[in-house]
Each structure stands twice: as C-alpha cells, then as structure tokens.
Amino acid sequence: MQSYLTTIAAALGAAAIALLVVEVVHRVMRRLGRRSLLLTELTEHAHRSFQVAVTILAVQFAVRFTTLYAVGTPWRQIVLHTLVLAVVAAAAWLVASLLVVVEDTALARFRVDVPNNRHARRVRTQVVLLRRLTIAVIVVLALGVMLMTFPAVRGIGAGVLTSAGVVGVVAALAAQSLLGNVFAGLQLAFSDAVRLDDVVVVEGEWGRIEELTLSYVVVQVWDDRRLILPTSYFTSTPFQNWTRTEAAVLGTAEFDVDWAIPVQAMREELRRLVEGTELWDGRVCVLQVTDATGGMVKVRALVSAADAGSLWDLRCLVREHLVGWIRDNRPTAMPRVRAELGDSSGSLPWQWVQPRRPVRRRAEAEMPDDARVFGGSDDGDARSEAFIGPEDHADARR
16 A cells, blocks of 8 residues: 555655746746747647656656566556556647647748739648648557557568558558548649639639548638538649639620610710729720621620629629610610511610711720720730730741
C-alpha cells in the first residue's frame, strides 16, 4: 500500500510540476508573442495539446522511476502501457497542432477580403486540403504506432508485410472510387482549376464553392441550397468557372421585338440606364441586333459588372427597364404576329408610315462605341485581340 501511495503521490507531483512549467512557458510566449504572429498562434492553438503531452510524459516518468522495484508485476506493465498509448496520442495531437499553427501563419499573409483575391484563394484552397491530408496521415501513423506496442500485433507484423502486395491490390480495387476522389482533390488544389469562393455553374446550378475537401465539394447555390459533388466530378465533367481569372463578368439580356424597334434610341436608353446605377462597373455596355428572322428582331444587351451577384441584379434591372421603356415609349415595337390589309401608307399606329424626309445614315466611323462588342473601346479592342490568331496579327501589321 505504501508503494502505491508513493507512486500516486509522485505522479501527482510530476503532473503539478509539468502544469506549472507549461503555464510559465505559456505566459512568457504570450508576452513575447505580442509582436510575433507565430508565437501568438502557438499560444492560442498549441497550448492545450502541449500541456497534455508534457503532463502525461511527466506522469509516465514518475511512475516508471518509482516502480523500479516492482518490475514484472502485472499492474505496473498495464499502467505503463496505458501511459505509453496516451503519450503517443498526445504527441500526435501536438504535432497536428503545430502543423495547423504553421498553416494558419502562412494563410495570414494572404487576405481574401480584398477585391483581387484570386491568388489568396488559390493558396487558401491548397493549404486547407494539405491540412486535411496531413492530419489524416498523422492519425493513421499514431494508430499504427499504438498498435505496434501490443506484442500480439508485432508478432503478426511479418505475415502482414509478406502479404502486403496482395492486400494492397485488393484494397486498391475496393477503394478505387475513394482513392480517385482523393487524387482528384489534390489535382484540384494544385491545378488551380477551382478554388474556394469561386463562382461556378455545375449541373445547371449557379453557385459558389463553399467547401473543398479531398473527397467532395460543396457548392452553395444562389438560393442557399447546397449541391454536394465528388471531387472527381470537377476533373471529368466540364463546368463553368466565372471567377477563374477575375471576378468581373459579362452578362446579356435578350429581347424579341418588332422590326419597327428604333435600335439607336434603345441603345441610348440602355446607356442612360447603366450610367445611373452602381451595379455597372463601367466596362461594357453594348446593344446589338443579333438575329432578324421569323418575323421578329432579336436585340441583345450586353453589360458588365464587378462580380456575379451584381451582374445578376444588373441583368434583371436592364430587362425590366427596357421592357417598360418599349411598352410605354415604343408600343409599335412590341412583338406581334400581324396581317395587314390595304394601303401601306395608312395612318393607323401599327402600320408602316413612310418618313417625310430621308434619314441620314451614320457613317461607319460614326457608329457609337456601344454598338460593338469587339472594338470601339479599350476593353473591346482587348477582347478582339484575344480572338485573333497569329496569322491575323501578321496581316494586320502589313
């Protein structure tokens, strides 16, 4: 009984000393960490795991040295073996915490709350996936080391290694889908095909990449639904990434109208509208007739916005405003299917009226900038050059 009490007292004393030392180190690092981000992260995220690991290690040494005369007793072996397992688990927790601290320190250098955050989101995606992978590897290694402390497991280790090839083939065939998703997740992280917070269109749904793991991707749809897809989907199926290079995007609003539509007046109304709203980023405002078949004219308004959300609202605003403008100011341009009888020079509002004087046509040099997508402005010229091949460039130089 006296030896038991001595062991318990020694273990409690070692735990108290370990806790005191850890607390002193914690306070010193907190004071020094006021000017160091790394030390601040260590005091916040690695303090608890360090405290547990040091305390368990101190208790193990205390029990081991106070029971030297009880070597061979069953209770000593059970207690020490339990403490060894606890030390391995605490050490794995500490290593994982240190890796998380290093990753958080690296992420702090890249801000994602700024407009041009493409590179920061790419680094954040890679670090998050690496964090999940490293923690999984640490857990697997810790479990392996803990199992190897059992003599029965060590005894069958040779047989397991001998049949490792066959088991590996069987496991690879059984987990083919899982391993495919894991490798697809790593490919997404380092190929920069998709990142966290990217705006994408998948399965006909428009949303944002909310979570990216080694096995699945969570897409937050615009109406707050969640679309969960395997990571292999993004490596084997085409999808749209609206923020691959930048957040600014273009969008259209199309109208089927009558041939009597005054295109230039509609173009000027579109320009007046977008210049009066903060949703437009000032880059592209173009109105063109894209089709004129089937008895109707298809007019397309092309506008730009700084991000996908603003573009959606801007497209709806353009569509709503121009529909009202046609209804109130140009009712003869509303789409209709009609059959006219009699003289074409009639005075009814839906009949064509010959102009009293000839209308002067605009020369090609006088065409407004908002009548061309590929040209007429700096942004249009840059867009035109992107679709010109090497031979066209050579001809242009001549």
